[in-house]
Amino acid sequence: MAASGNNDAWQLVRARATEKKYGDQVTPDASSPLSKGRVILNCEHGDPTMFEEYWDVHQDDNVMVTRANEGISYFVKSKMHQRGPWFVSVELDDAVRELHALVGNAVTRDKFIVVGTGSTQIFQAALYALASRNGTSTPVVSEFPCYTGYPQTIKYLQSKLFHWAGDSKTYQPKGDEVFIEVVCSPNNPCGEIREGLLAGRNNNGVLVHDLAYYWPTYTPITMALNNDVMMFTLSKCTGHAGLRIGWAIVKDPQVAKKMVDFIGMNTIGVSRDAQLRAASIIRTVVKGYQSGPLADSIADGMHTFLSQRWPFIRGDVLINAILSRGKLFHWSKAVMENRWGKVRSAVAANRSFSIREPPLPAICTFLGTASSPSSAFIWLKYEEEADCQKILQRNGILARGGPAFGVSAQYARLSLLGREQDVDLLVKRLATLK
């Protein structure tokens, strides 16, 4: 599940109502304790406005024209799989398979594509499909720190089918009970590559993989994953969060069918306009890699490699060089690496705070070069026993605190997916954090 622009953000987005210039620089009420006469930087949610820069340049690469007589029926042209109202457009089904074939991050062959209204809906569909239905509620666990959306989504309707059972590290499966383990990899918030701790190891646990961030943008693609239920979302791939399109790649046809059942009952399918536009945008991304000469790609790879060594010298030059080429992942990887270079320097200068050491570079099978992860979020730790989120607030930065992810308040999550100017302001404030 991609989404971190979730509903917790109520207070924060209220601040946006009085925003002055930029989406993520907000001026809260004068009465707010946050306000000290300066702009508050909202890094609390993962709204992927970073991608605006890319698509502004490429805005004419994908133009959808929709006439009034389209979308009259509930049903889209679907592969059907001879199984019912699949609600998944042929176009999007095909486009998703092409995208994964290009990037090499997931195996789609002999699997079903289930599309949802964002991966938040897909996640609920998976819970519905995998719950045991044997009269007992199915426990759902995930290793802490874990995405705040999991417990929230599991709890809000108080379903008797499943319940939140907390951290995989401390959960003890009881006998032959069925449970669900959600594995987010790279993990939101900390960027860790995960494979799950419990499910499938002499128990009846089933795994759900949330691969929202398993794109070259955020981490080297080291293999095409081949798990039973793999969730992805357009918002963290191309940035089009407003479309509300997520999908799952599902092995078992019965699980896929139950997921579609859920989506049928929850929203009678997924907006046909959103599906067709998502398909079209994905095709544009894929086409960007088909049209350019191979040399382009290799040159991009070299730049990426070089940028790791001289992030400040090479970063902006590199990004601008790639921006016009129509190779989304090369551009977004370069942007994220550049941002991480700045963030690491800023945090290194401050001994009170730390971030996870970057793992050793790995060869990204897609980019063809070695690179380190460049996570969508900064997972910041305050070295003393104190509330990291509050310290950040005092410094004009809105973050999501560790407790929301099931861990100590010494931690806080900061989004790195905002606009460049906001990241620059964030870096400036991180360097002088106190």
Added chain:
Amino acid sequence: MAASGNNDAWQLVRARATEKKYGDQVTPDASSPLSKGRVILNCEHGDPTMFEEYWDVHQDDNVMVTRANEGISYFVKSKMHQRGPWFVSVELDDAVRELHALVGNAVTRDKFIVVGTGSTQIFQAALYALASRNGTSTPVVSEFPCYTGYPQTIKYLQSKLFHWAGDSKTYQPKGDEVFIEVVCSPNNPCGEIREGLLAGRNNNGVLVHDLAYYWPTYTPITMALNNDVMMFTLSKCTGHAGLRIGWAIVKDPQVAKKMVDFIGMNTIGVSRDAQLRAASIIRTVVKGYQSGPLADSIADGMHTFLSQRWPFIRGDVLINAILSRGKLFHWSKAVMENRWGKVRSAVAANRSFSIREPPLPAICTFLGTASSPSSAFIWLKYEEEADCQKILQRNGILARGGPAFGVSAQYARLSLLGREQDVDLLVKRLATLK
């Protein structure tokens, strides 16, 4: 909640996979007991393909052009109401208010517009917002026969917040318990105008009005309704079911906020593309009434009036005359009246079956003339103790049987919202039903 193309239709839509010519004429598997070597007519779900004819003529009246850099953020430009991530685009909020002001079917002043992914999501949001949360599950009732989607939507996730408690006619509120009464008016399946039986009458019941069919197309608009929670859907208004856009007009800001909370947790808002296109289509409908001379409107009204008296002579002439004028509700009312004329004649010839006598004509404040209801569905009764749905199946017509709506199998619901050719075939078969 408009939707009748819901998930029950699994088997039926499977049949569609092998469809030969038309969306609603399907040839099922040769092994199916339904098959007798002729085309099966699917009238089971309420897919509003009727509207294709209108929008085919007017396809260029509304053309949306969307560039690649649109929809990057989770958030749409919203009125916010200083309350948070409202997830409702300014454009759609405004368009919905304009539409209701034009038609005069609902009061929007001093109320909130909550938009959902179809009215199915809106319905769940209303249940979530109105559930008592006092530790007991809130009962939800509706007068039988009632829309099959209510119990299905209430039951599928087995929420502890609310449960299905059946027919309003037999439900006895216990003491000061909070309960929810859903009132569908005109009612799906039977077309009856309803006001609710229980809620608000010396008890703690709250009303939710499902006004999916309270448009001039289906019933004379006699007043602008002013209830606390009123649900509408684009699918039964303009026919664009594939967009998945429904909305509620909500009086209490706290209820509206909780509904938005639900939509935030369920799907992190509603597809921005779907919202903007819905707004644009609604504006096109409104504009159709602003641009033509008043005389047009009066002439249309006269034609409608005449068509009631000579449906066979005047029907097609009338419809074709209106089709090009860009007055959606005049056209759709004429189509529905024409269809009902044919249906009534067909059923009148068959003493084994009956349909509800049409109520006396009423003045439609919008059309400016007297007219009878022309419901979206035929609510057919077999006069003997037998299964009406099965008899229809034997005659090559798929219908939804009475038990799905909480009443006797002597009843069945047939959609009248399909394409003209299918309605003609339906009428032919109804005339010779046995």
